[in-house]
Amino acid sequence: MSKVNRFFSQLLLYKSALAGLIIILFLVGISIYTVITIPYEDAILLWRAGEQYWLDNPRNALPSWINLFSQRKLPETIILTTERLQVGVSKAIVPTERFSVIKIKFSFNYAYDDFPSEINLFFKAKFNTSSPHLTISWVKPNGEKITLRTLLVSKGEDSYYISNDKVLADDLKKYISNKINNAIPYDPPITLMLFAQEDTTILSPDTSRVMKGDYELWIDGIVFETDVDLDAKLVVYGKIYGLAGTDHLRRDLRIALLWGTPIALSFGVTASVTIALIQMFIGAVSAWFGGKADTVLQRVTEVFMILPFLPLLIMISTLYKFNIWVLLVVVIMLTVFGSGVKNYRAMFLQIKEFPYVEAARAYGASNIRIISLYLVPKVLPTIIPSIVISVADFVFLEAALAILGLGDPLAPTWGKVIDDAYTYGALYKGLYYWVLQPSIMLALTSLSFAMLGFALDKIFNPRLKEM
């Protein structure tokens, strides 16, 4: 134990090692938290299952902490539903002899500096034959009431995407133009027309301002039936969401950033440790037995060394769509006979001649015992730094493969997020957070392992002389 303590106190003399260790511990902490709070199956559902899981999220929303750094407060998402008791929601269904009257009222306060991104209404209707006939109206803070639409709701689940209603857009534009006696020279989005101050500022999207205050949405309906129920949900989508924002599919990027951590760490660490150990073992066998075994292993290594790694990987993953762990195995198999084998063999050829190895033979140690207990431990300290440093290489490799479209199609990884952001033009649209967040995680990971590895190198290498 004292040896371990001594090692750590020596390691912590290096500030870079300390910083690297702290970042690694932080990443490990994130990984543990993620695996415990969001089991992998849930993560896959939240990332891949389908729209119903993220329909209430805004599209391409920025992370919510952005509001801390800006005076212009971006709107959060407001969700009002009649399905549970909630402030600002009232629902009444009054049955009479031949028909029922439905009255649902949503009211909310809107005090943000920017317009919402979308507004949607979702219905859940229960009736026998006659569909409810609904009138949807909008009440602005100044008391003005606008009828948005009349519609028939079908059985089961139905929806009305208010902000996608083309007819409504035309009507509203005419209505506001008349009101301010000025034709609006562009096609403002419905969200803007519903929330903007109705004066000349609306004439340009750059000057339009939000009318802050209490808004209401009314649903008045009539059904020619008595056994009726109707639930409605109003979603006013904001422009910020969660810790990490959302992507083009409204998915919470937090899932991918969180789950990307354990995946990246385990992929990187497993790949680098396994590859180093197997290469070392092959090198040791090759050096120790010599002769035919050596010849065969060295020729195989040379063949693998000239095989083009990336094109081969692209070919394999085009033919077989595989998950990230199969990818890991393929990467390991393509790399174990790498140039490392040559280096290790050279080291072992030297160590093999040490007197203590001969002594071990003299007291009858078997070949396996000599390789694993006499040769390998001698080399191990010198290669630990390079194992640690190469973790970052494999984390990057995984991300690069994902960006090339060769990664796991299901797993939420950093590389996949960057790939999506790239495909949907995140930088072109100014959605920097989408690219920057996974990139920062990648950079942090590689930085931490590199810093720790370089410090380890400094510690282990002077010892080479005395060991």
Next chain:
Amino acid sequence: MGAPLLLVENLRKYFEIKRVFLGKKTYLRAVDGVSLSLVRGEAISIVGESGCGKTTLGKTILRLYKPTDGRIIFDGRDITHLGWKDLKWYRRETGLVQQDPFGALPPFMTVKRILEEPLVINGVKNRREREEKIYKALERVKLTPVEDFINKYPHMLSGGQQQRVVIARATILEPKMIVADEPISMLDASVRIEILKLLQELQQKYNQSIIYITHDLSTTKYFSERIYIMYAAQIVESASTSDLLQNPMHPYTRALLNVIPDPDPGNRFIIRNVPAGEPPNLMNPPPGCRFHPRCPNFIKGVCDTREPSIIEVAKGHYVKCWLYG
């Protein structure tokens, strides 16, 4: 004298030298027809200059090398061509003490691990029993108090202490025979005698046979009973220690005795008669007697054409030289 513990007959060990391209195969004859015998509890010395094949002889006897020809019989069993698995019992009965004590100890193991390895390998399964044996072995080599040494790494010990650990390791299985290959040549002069005395003590106390390999004739008188002089892969003279030191026959033995440093200041102006020249190339040894190019008693037409045979000049005193043939 009873039946010999070790009997080596006409042992040869040739190393194949690889030719780069289509060349004819050549051999390095490191051991070329050596015979010797060793009785239980006896110590013998093999003396010769560097490169004469004495280390190879020791390692071949221990079967670390596969003999090219000849026979090795240990305790009545022929071990010349036994495979690795059949040799396990032989490993238990033999020990090796090497020249460089620091190199002979794995640097990443503690003294305890180092001494435990031979026990684990040779089937001492009980942990307590192993620990007991480790303590006993360390006490035997006088590394006491044992607690001070048991958890140390080799680099924390002095050269003499390292060599004691090496000896403890070689004797922990209580072997019948130990090959000590220049055990003191890398040590400080101050600890050399101690290590030799320790070896002698172990030999006498535990009735162990020792093959002591050295280039320094002066140290052989401390405990060996018989001396074999080796020159160019062959034994040129063998006799009991006192006989050989008092009455050296072979010109090479005389030369070796001549170069022993003499502490008597009265002799400081005597110019020593050191044979000129280099030891012969073992890939292509000289014809006839291998010592003839350097021999002061060279007989032209005899020594350089025919190889001398081994002659018993006195009881138990054998010489391979034309001067006595």
